[in-house]
Amino acid sequence: MSHVETQTTAAPAAGAQDAGQLRKLVIASVLGNALEWYDFFLYGTAAALVFGPLFFPVGGDPMQGTLLAFSGFAVGFLARPLGGIVFGHIGDRYSRKMTLIMTLTLMGATTFVIGLLPVYAQIGIWAPISLITLRFLQGVASGGEWGGGVLMLSENAPASRRGYFTAWSQMGVSGGFVLSAFAFYLVQKLPEDDLMSWGWRVPFLLSIVIFLVGVYIRKNIRESKAFSQAKPEAKHEKIPLMVLIREHPKALFQAIALRLPENGASYIFFTFSVVYAKHIGIGTGEIISAVTLAMLVEFFSILFWGALSDRIGLKPVYYIGVIGLLVMAFPFFWLLSTGDYGWIMVAMLLGLPFCHGAMIGTQPCIMSDLFPVRVRYSGLALGHEVGSIFSGGLGPMLAVALLMHFDASWPVSLLLMAYALLAWIALRSLPSTNKNNEVSK
Template sequence: MPPRSTTEGASTTRRVVIASVAGNMMEWYDFFLYTTAAALVLGSVFFPSGGHPLVGTIAALAGHAVGFAARPIGGLIFGHIGDRRGRKAALMGTLSLMGGATFCMGLLPSYSTAGLLSPLLLVLLRVLQGAAAGGEWGGGVLIITENVPAERRGFLASFSSCGMGLGFVLSALALWLAEQVSGDGFLVWGWRLPFLASVVIFLVGIYIRRNLGETDSFEAEATDTESTPHTPLREVLRRHPRQVLFAMALRFSDSGASYIFMSFSLVYGRYVGISSTVLLWAGIGGMLVDSAMMVVFGRLSDKVGRRPVYLGGAIGMLVWSAPFFMLMSTGQTAAVWVAFVVGHITMAAMIGVQPSYFSELFSTSTRYSGMALGHELSTAIAGGLSPVVATALLAATGHFLPVALLTMGLALVSLVALVFFAHVPQEPGQDAPRDADQPQKEEHTTPVA
C-alpha cells in the first residue's frame, strides 16, 4: 500500500476518529440506557417486590449482570468476525444487534400486563445488548489505533472512549427528559420514550459506518493469507495468554468501580434521600468531565507512557472510594457533584489509556479477539456483578462502608497487576506497550503493525 500524503493522512485520521466517537456514542447510549433505567424505574415496572424497596432494584440490576455475562460471548463472536472478515463487518453487526434489542425493550409489556413473560423478555433483550456491547469496544478502538501513527496513538485512541462517555450522557439526558412527564406518566409510559428513540440513533449509526473504510493494518494483514489464523481465539490463547490475563486485571478497577459510581450511586443516592434529578445531573457533569479528561490522559500517555498514567488512576480510585460515599451521604448537592467529578477523573486516567494500551498487547491477526477476550471477561465479572453486589450489601447493612471496601478491592487488583506483572511478553515486530521503561520518541512514526 503506497504511503499517504500528509494532507490525505490528516483527513483519514479525522474521519476515523469522528466515526469512532459517533458510533461508540450511539451504541453505548443504548447499553447505558438500561443500566441507568434499572436503577431508577425498571425494578418497579418489571420486577415488583411487594416488600423491601431495594428488592426490585436488585432484580433489575441482576438483569444488568446477565447482560454483562453475555459480553464475552459477543466479544468472541464479533472478535472472530473482525479478525477474519474485517473490523467494519463486525461493527455493522454490533450496531444492528444493539439497536434492535433496545428498540424492542421500549415495546415490552409490564409485569402487571404479562406476568413472568415480561421480565423474561427483558432479560433476553439485555443478553442481546450485552453480546453487541462485547463486540463493540474492540472494533471502535481498532478503527483508530490501526489507522494512526504510533506517537499519537494514545491521544487519538482516547477519543473512542469519549464516545462511551457521551453515550452515557445522552442516555441520562433522555431519561431526565422522560422523567418530566407529569403524574405517573413516567412510570407508565414515559420511560419507554428513550428506548424507542434509539431507532433514530441506529439509523444515523448505520449511515456513518457504511461509509467507513477498513483499517490500514487489517488490509495489510489480509494480503498475507498465511498469517491470518483460521481460529483467532485459539491463537490468542496459545500465543497471548499473559496479555489476556493482564488486560483482565487492569479492567477490574475501572470496570467494577465505574458501574458502582455510575449505576449503584443512583441507588444509594435515592436511598439517602437525594432526588433523581440531582443524581442524573451530577452523573452527567461527572461524565462530561470524564470524557474531556480521557483525552488529556491519553495525550499524557504518549509523553510519559501508558503504565504510569494507568497506575495513577488506579491509586486515585483506591483513595477516593470511601470519600465518594461520605460526600454522597451528606445529601448536599455540591458534595454530590464533587463526589462524581473527582470519581470520574480517576476513571478517566484508566479508560482514556485503555484503547492504546490494550491494542499494543496483541498482533494484528488476533488483536480484535485478544482485546475482546481480556476486556469483556473482566467486564462481565467486575462490571456486571459490582452494582448487584453493592446493592445487596447496602440492603443487608444499610451502610456504604462495605461498598467502599468492595470498590477498593477492585482497585487493588489492577494495582497489583501494574506493579508486579506489567512487563508482559510482546509479539515480535509489534509496537511495544508504552510504559515508564519504554518512553516513546516523539519523532517515531512507525505505523501500527
C-alpha cells in the first residue's frame, strides 16, 4: 500500500474517531449538567415546599421558615467559587477529565445522603446543620462541574459549530430541572403526611441513577485536545488562579456580569415564582406545571440559540436575552398575578425558553472565549460561580425578603432589571469578533 493510500484511509478513520469522541463528550456533559441541576433544583423546590417546616421550624409566619430554607440555598452558591478554585486548579494543571469524574462523584453522593437525613423533630439542631453542610458540599461540586463539561465540548468542537455543540451541555440544565420538577410533581400528589414523612426523600434518592450512568460514560472519554497541547505550559503555572487575577481581571468581571441575568432570572422564574404564587393564593401545582412545560420547551430552544450564534455571532444572541429580560421584568409578575393558567404559561414561555434560553445557549462560548487555555478552567469556573452567588444564590432569598417587606412584586422586577443592565454593560465592552473564534487563543 502506498503512502498516499495510507493517508487516504487513515483520514476518514481519524474523522470517525473524532466524531465518536465528540458524541461521548456531548452525552457526558449533558448527563453531568443534568445531575448537577437536578440536585440543585431539587433543593430549590424542596426549600419552597417542605424544608421550612421539616428542617427550620419557626413559630408563627411560615414564610420565615421558607426564608431560612432559602438561606441554605444561598450557602450552596457561596461554596461554588471554592469549588471553581479547587477544581479549576486541578483542571488547568492536571486533567479536565479527572475533575469531571471527581465533581460528579461528590455531587451524586451528597444528594443521595440528603434523601437519608433525619429532620428537626428527630435530631434537633443537627438536622439543619447536616442539611446546610451537605448543601455546601453540593456547591463545591457544582462549582467545578459546569466549567469542565463546557470546556471539554468547547475545546473539541469544530470552530464553525462551537455554539451548537456547547449548547448541548446547557441542555442538561433544562433536563435536570424537568426531571426534578416532574419528580416533585409526582410526590406532591401524595397525602400531606406521606409527603412530609418520606415522599420528599424519593427524588433525592433517585439521583443515584444519573450518577452511575454519568460516571460510566466519563471514564471512557479522552482528554481535551486544546488542554493536551497546552499542558506543558500549564505545568509551569503553579497557581492558575493568581495568573487569572493578575493578568485577566477585566475578563473575570465580564464573566461575572454576563452570569447575573441568566442565573438570576432562572431562579426567580422557577423557584421564587412558587413562593410568590403561594403568597397571592395561586396553586403551586399550576406554577410547577407551567415551569416544567416551559423548561421542556427550553430544552430544545437552547440548541436553536446555540446554532443561531454560529450564524450571526455570540453577542447578538446574548443581547436578545438581556433585552428580553429588561422588557419582561414587570409583565412576568403581572401575568402570574392573573391566576389564569394560560397567561401563567405565556409568562413562563417568554421568560424561560426565550429570554433565559438565549443567554444560557450562548453563555459557554462567549465566556470561554474570554480566557486563554492555561487559565480557562479557573476563569470560566470562578466567573460563572461568583456570578451565581449574587444572582441564583442571593437572588431568591432577596426576592422573598423584598416580597415580605413590600408585599408586592415590583422590587423583584427592579432586581431583574439591575442584573440585565450589568450584563448589558459587559456585552458592550466585549469585542464584536467572537463569531467562530478558535478556542485556543
